[in-house]
Amino acid sequence: MGPKKPGFLPVNLREMGERGWESCDFIFVSGDAYVDHPSFAVALISRFLEAQGFRVGVLPQPDWKNPQSYTVLGRPRLAFLVGAGNMDSMVAHYTAARKPRSEDAYSPGGKAGLRPDRATLKYVEGIRAAYKDIPVIIGGIEAGLRRFAHYDYWSDTVRRSILLDSKADILVYGMGERPILEIARRLGKGEPVTAIRDVRGACVRSHGPPPELSAGALRLPDYEAVKAGDPDSLRAYAEHFMLQKLQADPGTAKPLAERSDGDRWVLQNPPAFPLETTELDRIYELPYMRRAHPMYDAAGGVPALQEVCFSLVSSRGCFGGCSFCAITFHQGRALTSRSRESLVREAETLTHHTEFKGYIHDVGGPTANFYGASCPRQAKGGFCPEKECLYPKPCPQLKADHRPYMETLKALRNIGSVKKVFIRSGIRFDYLELDKQHGREFLEILCQYHVSGQLKVAPEHISATVLAAMGKGDYDTYEKFRRDYGEMNSRLGLKQYLVPYFISGHPGSTLEDAIELALYMKRSRFVPDQVQDFYPTPGTMTTVMYRTGLDPRTMEDIYVPRGEREKRLQRSLLQFNHPDKKALVIEALRTAGREDLIGILLT
Missing domain, CATH: 3.40.50.2300 (Response regulator)
Incomplete structure (x- = not known):
């Protein structure tokens, strides 16, 4: 090409x-x-x-x-x-x-x-x-x-x-x-x-059953069977999702067929096989203008370009397995990384851009420090449909190795016209902590060269129940990373902060879970300016939980916060020190029977 x-x-x-x-x-x-x-x-x-x-x-x-x-x-x-x-x-x-x-x-x-x-x-x-x-x-x-x-x-x-x-x-x-x-x-x-x-x-x-059905395609529950809100339809909807999830590995998936009304x-058809590294390299090195079309100049351009204009996509796919994320159903779990040489060539192209100031804003993908296949099976473009790589515990076959990513970052730093290479797409701290050989070295390099004052990470919650619904490991791992990050910056003489993201109102979260998270924030002296409310969107496991009240992995009941009032109360607890949230925080604590915490949270 x-x-x-x-x-x-x-x-x-x-x-x-x-x-x-x-x-x-x-x-x-x-x-x-x-x-x-x-x-x-x-x-x-x-x-x-x-x-x-x-x-x-x-x-x-x-x-x-x-x-x-x-x-x-x-x-x-x-x-x-x-x-x-x-x-x-x-x-x-x-x-x-x-x-x-x-x-x-x-x-x-x-x-x-x-x-x-x-x-x-x-x-x-x-x-x-x-x-x-x-x-x-x-x-x-x-x-x-x-x-x-x-x-x-x-x-x-x-x-x-x-x-x-x-x-x-x-x-x-x-x-x-x-x-x-x-x-x-x-x-x-x-x-x-x-x-x-x-x-x-x-x-x-097609009109009428597709011929592929008699040739081995699997049949999903009919649309008519999943669209209603009765218990049977809700269970069928959860089964409908899990059958899709189990047929997502390109190497083993069978065709799926669904009948609708009329x-x-x-x-x-089965998923396409992931692109190989050489193919991904060629696609990202095509002759893009890296600008918005001039017809938008009078309007001031297109804002979404600003953050990505000088960013590099280093990988596709994500084996993180977060229940609230649709990447599994879109990019897939099998990860393909680009070659170091290709990323360096693209970075050198950026240096000739008239607006380039010497800063590469990001080197990453869905998860920045996922750079390379997680195991031998992923190296062949596949994965285990019935298992997750990191949840509930890291798979014994998972290979955490930050060396290739570190070498790529070093090569980018050494480009003459590049002043700084940032990582803004987020890292998986549990994957970093899993790398016993090179994780600490990567953390040092990360803090020394690739953080712009703040590092964004996504523990999402601290309640074990909510984290399980999210498909995330226990929060002890985050606490260890938080300490390691603080100690590393202290040793390097740097004042850099950790900015954790938390989700409010996620399936599995009761008012008591939101209070637990609020108390944790009080202890850690961090209260976010903005809170991400759970947003049910197509293609995620937690949207299925929201719709059905079932955990599709087990078909067991799961608590789902519903209604604007409860969502507002849970959200206010995560911003308990904001003056405009005081009345809602008091209401939330009284609703949960925890008036004893009013003086603790609000002082």
Whole structure:
């Protein structure tokens, strides 16, 4: 995959003409503004297809109310690609309290309202209105995590597969390079989109049972069986999720089939195999402009670019196993790291950027210090579907080794034009503590070279019950890391602080658990300015807990904080020293029968 013509991908007929194109092979409709940077899905997939010889145009944030807005680039030769953006459009629009957000970091000037609610559905509807018979392929976070029946927090209902609701032809889930390239090549050879049914990492629809069902595909509980709120439906929904989870390893997964109302079906082919290191290297070294399209200059650019513009993606995938995180269902658990040489080359490219000031803002992925396969099985692209790597205890096969990551960081520090290399994407402190050979050396290097005054970590809670629901280990490990971090900075003569993230109102958390966390914060003299409320989003185990009141791992009942009042009380306890929270803290303590703590927490 060699370099292509410089410049942005075309967003209008004039830019197409400058490239000498009469039409595009694919047009990517995106809910985000067009930023030509590998942290943005529209750039990553479009540049990847371009490197394979396809002509790709970009249609960012079209006016979904006007079908003519989908004709700006004309009719694509092969298909429309649709992605709601780097964030689920509903998460982009609404807080965990379902209140509208006032800003959208992925839109020009941070302006809200430039993409619709449920953007994937609206965009496909608009394309169909403009071109009735054109193939449409959907993908990304929004579509991929809604590929089967899913709980929708914003309407408090279980909705059917987005593939059925949108009437798109194919849904690509997970990391899309392998499936989208196969689909593109087959369409390019003249194969009808209706005949493309067997692509790994893709879902297709059918009327009547898919033939794959009789050839070994596993059947999920029907949509009709999981959409209601009675005990049988709730249990079926939890089983529905666990069957998907157990069929997520590319090496062992079987196809899955789900029937919806009216005998409509969705077939999910097994996941695509993760990209290898050399493939990942090539994708991230494609000729990105690393800027927002100039059409956004007058609005002040696109805010989301600021944090990632000078960051390096060092890995994909995460074997952390947090119950509240959808990365398992999107990037997958098998981890692929980029080579040191590729990261150095990309960093050297950054130094030529006109706005580069010498600072690399991050070197990481979903978890920064996961850099390399966790065990021999992951090294082959697979994992144990029935087990987690770090929960409830670290797997004996888990290999914690920070040496490759340290060597990469050192190579980046040694680039002449680089003043500082930060790590901001977060580290797993339990993984660091597990590395008995090199963990302390990594902590020293981390504190000495890669922290900008504060290190963000995510213990999430301190209650054993809540941590178990989260799929996290005991908080003693965090306490040890907190001491080690403080001692290391003291030895180095540095004043650097630990900023822990905690989640309020997570399934499993009672008012008593929130009080326990508040007392811990009082003892440790840390109270966060902001608290992250649990947000039920598609594709996570804890969203299943929220919907069903069951732990899908055991099918046992689990406590779920419900209602704005209880959520508000739990949240206030985590900010007990804020004057405006005093009345709520008193109410929470009285509700829990712990008036004895009023004087302790509020003094």
